[in-house]
Amino acid sequence: MHKKVFCNWKTYLGVGETQTLAAEIVEYAGSAKGIVLLPSAELLASVAHVIEGTSVEMGAQTSSVHRHGAYTGQLDPENLHTLGCQYVLVGHSEQRAAAPMPASHFIAQATTALEVGLIPVICIGETRQQRDAGDAAAVVREQLRGLEDIADPDEFFIAYEPVWAIGTGEAATVEDVTQMCEYVKSIMGERTAILYGGSVTAETVGAFATQPLISGFLIGGASTKTTTLFPILDVLRSS
Ligand code: PGA
Numbered sequence: 001m002h003k004k005v006f007c008n009w010k011t012y013l014g015v016g017e018t019q020t021l022a023a024e025i026v027e028y029a030g031s032a033k034g035i036v037l038l039p040s041a042e043l044l045a046s047v048a049h050v051i052e053g054t055s056v057e058m059g060a061q062t063s064s065v066h067r068h069g070a071y072t073g074q075l076d077p078e079n080l081h082t083l084g085c086q087y088v089l090v091g092h093s094e095q096r097a098a099a100p101m102p103a104s105h106f107i108a109q110a111t112t113a114l115e116v117g118l119i120p121v122i123c124i125g126e127t128r129q130q131r132d133a134g135d136a137a138a139v140v141r142e143q144l145r146g147l148e149d150i151a152d153p154d155e156f157f158i159a160y161e162p163v164w165a166i167g168t169g170e171a172a173t174v175e176d177v178t179q180m181c182e183y184v185k186s187i188m189g190e191r192t193a194i195l196y197g198g199s200v201t202a203e204t205v206g207a208f209a210t211q212p213l214i215s216g217f218l219i220g221g222a223s224t225k226t227t228t229l230f231p232i233l234d235v236l237r238s239s
Pocket of ligand 1: 218
């Protein structure tokens with residue numbers, strides 16, 4: 001599989017379901033690399049156990065800006081790394097909506113993640129209203145501000161996820177996504193790896209998969225069941 005697939009399980013799954021799904025994915029993947037599981041934080045340790053010694057990787061859905069200290073309720077990035085996380089999502093739109101923060105907060109979060117050895121997956125994307133107003137590029141520019149100063153383009157992933165495409169069944173067009181990839185690369189550098197996320201399914205993934213500008217996918221709902229995830233992986237294996 002040439003494209004990376006990040007499975008964002010959000011808080012969709014229970015304990016048993018998470019372990020079973022992780023084990024089924026390990027079996028499906030065999031020795032194939034490129035699948036990253038993002039379980040909810042309280043289940044990271046049990047998923048780490050299931051994927052240990054396999055080709056499947058793991059990441060966290062967020063992490064604290066801080067390392068060890070008096071930060072009740074936060075996720076210590078150093079511990080996440082020790083637990084087996086290679087990646088961490090930064091600024092997923094559901095998080096940005098729940099607790100609005102300036103771009104500098106997410107840059108600080110990515111900086112700490114990089115310091116402890118985690119690869120940040122920085123989530124960006126505009127709302128429907130912003131796109132309709134012609135502001136999509138400006139919004140993305142603002143979300144990326146400062147990132148070019150903290151890391152080289154091959155040290156992180158950008159996940160372009162238009163807010164209106166997340167969980168709605170309405171994926172962005174390939175044209176819109178490739179245009180945004182070109183824009184992001186023009187700011188961050190050609191080597192920047194960009195994922196697309198937003199209502200990715202077996203039906204929509206094929207058209208994106210043929211685009212060299214798209215390095216992979218961040219998949220929510222469809223990644224939480226083998227019946228919807230495996231057909232996507234089948235498409236990616238054959239493309
Ligand atoms: P979705 O979610 O695939 O369910 O649209 C994507 C995401 O939130 O990362």
